[in-house]
Amino acid sequence: MKLDVNILRYLSKDDFRVLTAVEMGQKNHQIVPLPLIDSISGLKHGGAYKCLRELLKHKLVHHDGSRYDGYRLTYMGYDFLALRVLLNRGHICGVGRMIGMGKESDIYEVSNEEGEVFALKLHRLGRTSFKAVKSKRDYVGKRTSFSWLYLSRLAALKEFSFMQALWDNGFPVPQPIDHNRHAVLMTLVEGHTMVQVNKMANPGQVYLTCMELISRLASKGLIHCDFNEFNLLITEDEEITLIDFPQMVSVSHANAQDMFDRDVECIIKFFSKKIGYSPEMDPALPYVRPSLQDAVANLDEKLDVGLAASGFKKKHQEHLEAFLAQPREDRESSSSEGEGEDDDDEEEEC
Structure with a gap:
């Protein structure tokens, strides 16, 4: 669905109070009962119901009356909650x-x-x-x-x-x-994903840059786990930018070697099949496949350890890994409409 931000102009503070109330209610409910939305929002005289009608019109919430009269956020509703915060922060x-x-x-x-x-x-x-x-x-x-x-x-x-x-x-x-x-x-x-590239002026240099990047990540205690042509941006000057990090793991992970090797083989496969450049046949390369052991031996700082202070904790990593480890078709059935993680996380500003 298209993200129509013009809707923001028509939403009041009360609308966002109700939208936030639905979000908070979904910590413990798949479908949030109307009385709970009323209670959380604090609006009187049927104010929450009036706002819900407005939110429904713009498809920011979904109504479900199969078991009881309740509502849940749509992705656009969640988008708008995040957008409003970034807007208020001036970003x-x-x-x-x-x-x-x-x-x-x-x-x-x-x-x-x-x-x-x-x-x-x-x-x-x-x-x-x-x-x-x-x-x-x-x-x-x-x-x-x-x-x-x-x-x-x-x-x-x-x-x-x-x-x-x-x-x-x-x-x-x-x-x-x-x-x-x-x-x-x-x-x-700047640039576009490497998967869109068919030719390179210096494929050997770009390949080596990729391998050095994989090794350098490991020397900081990290493995990307999805290091491929879809997550690498390349400019006209063939400079590389790495993107997409939710699946990254520590080099201390039980499957670190397999994940490291998979990242390496993905790049070799891309250059061999798509670019027509075979690293094994290039004598100018100092090496074809980097070594995880060598990279870890040069480990100077474990970024994964320091990241615990950022708010992304071990239990969060375990939850996310469990989800990402599933086949894509299973992911869609194992993330529910509600039943959020009702831990001690701070409430989001709205």
């Missing part, structure tokens, strides 16, 4: 065209009052999960599912935290600006 003032769309995220061009253009990534883990609630398997302790709000917020928190750490350490990544809920604001990087 953005307008949303432009969509520049990227995946199964689990959408990316838009946004601008601020100075006319600077940024990229806004909206995480959408379990994008279609709210269309049908299927039987769910137990994959984390006693829990059978996590809400798409919670999973998407975790993905955004992790991406922002890792991107900030990598940027601070001089890695070629977009500069993170801010985040809220499932949204991450970052600088807009």
Whole structure:
């Protein structure tokens, strides 16, 4: 669905109070009962119901009366909660065209009052999960599912935290600006995804840059786990920028070697099949495949340890890994409409 930010003009403070009330109610409910929305929003004389009619008109909430009279957020409703915060913080003032769309995220061009253009990534883990609630398997302790709000917020928190750490350490990544809920604001990087490239002027140099980047990440205690042509941007000068970080893991992970090797083989496969460049046949390369052991031997700082202070905790990593480890079709059925993680996380500002 198109993100129509013009709707923001027609929404009142009370509308956002009710929208936030639905979000808070979804911590413990798939469908939030109307009396609970009334209670959380604090509006009197049927104010919540009036606002819900307005929100329904703009498809920011969905009504469900199958078991009782209740509501849940739509992704656009969640988008608007995040956008309003970024707007109030002065980071953005307008949303432009969509520049990227995946199964689990959408990316838009946004601008601020100075006319600077940024990229806004909206995480959408379990994008279609709210269309049908299927039987769910137990994959984390006693829990059978996590809400798409919670999973998407975790993905955004992790991406922002890792991107900030990598940027601070001089890695070629977009500069993170801010985040809220499932949204991450970052600088807009020139270039296009490497998957769109058929020819390179210096394929050997670009290949080596990729391998050095994989090794350098490991020397900081990290493995990307999705290092491929879809997550690498390349400019006309063949400079590389790495994107997409929610799946990153520590080199101390039980499957670290397999994940490291998979990242390496993905790049070899791309260059061999798409670019027509075979690294094994290039004698000018100092090496074809980097070694995880060598990279870890040069480990000078474990960024994954330091990231715990950013708010992305071990339990968050476990929840997100459990979800991302599933086949994509299973992801859609294991993220529920509600049943959010009702821990001691601070309430989001609205």
